[in-house]
Amino acid sequence: MNKSIEINTATLDDIPEITSLFRDTIIHINKKHYSEKQISVWASGADDIEKWEERLTKLYFIIAKIEHTIVGFAYLKNGNYLDGLFVHKNYQRQGIGSKLLRIIESQVMMNDFEVLKSDVSKTALPFFDNKYFEVLKKQNKISKGVSFENYLVEKEF
Template sequence: MNISISIRQATKEDLPEITALFRSTIINTCSKDYSEKQINVWASAANDTDTWIERINDYYFIVAEQNSLIVGFAYLKKGYYLDGLFVHQDYQRQGIASALLRTIESRVMIEEFPEIRSDVSKTALPFFEAWDYTTIKKQKKSFKGMGFENYIVTKTL
């Protein structure tokens, strides 16, 4: 069932909520697809405060809110590259990622890029397939010395 949310651009004040959501979604939602070691390394990226501030300042970074609680976020790099999409562990399958993705895709179209691209986790792949993204390649991406299986996906807009 879809819930009522509003979408706005993130600010630096959102940092603690964004990083807490990132950490808990990885620990609770992605743990079915990755090992405990991988989850710990991935979730530890929540502590890279400078990187998150840069993303908020430099990218098109949006949050979905319900009753002033951030229930999801997404950010777009270079105008066409979706670099992150996360939904609060307690708000999965309620249409929040779909609403965020619609906003992100609109932005890509407004900036006149012909396609959107991303590399997405095993956890997120079914969501992108439901949105008609095509998998170009399965790959192993290295992060903090650990390999993570993920998928490069794209969609013509």
């Protein structure tokens, strides 16, 4: 059910909407797979505005919009590492993640890489499985003293 989803490069003006989306998606969607403590540490990443400014200015950072609302975003680090992919809590399972990933994959190919890597949440694993990513390992990442279980995945083109 693809409504009209528009993909654009993000600008600094998008930061408030991007950070709200990030926080709300973690609180409402990722909460199914992570503890209250993990969710609160993860969601607090929304408050580090300097970091978001750096991501927006230095990385390949795209947003998906439906009728002027940002409904998802994704960003690529070092040409072939997907560092973030989030879809608005009210727009899950509508093909937005797929569309963002398709654009990210074409960018990786344009950057002349043959593999796309990411560290993905337990919540997102079925999505990446559906997109033919291979799980290389299950791992624990420590952030602000809290351990998070995630998966190193990759897809070869």
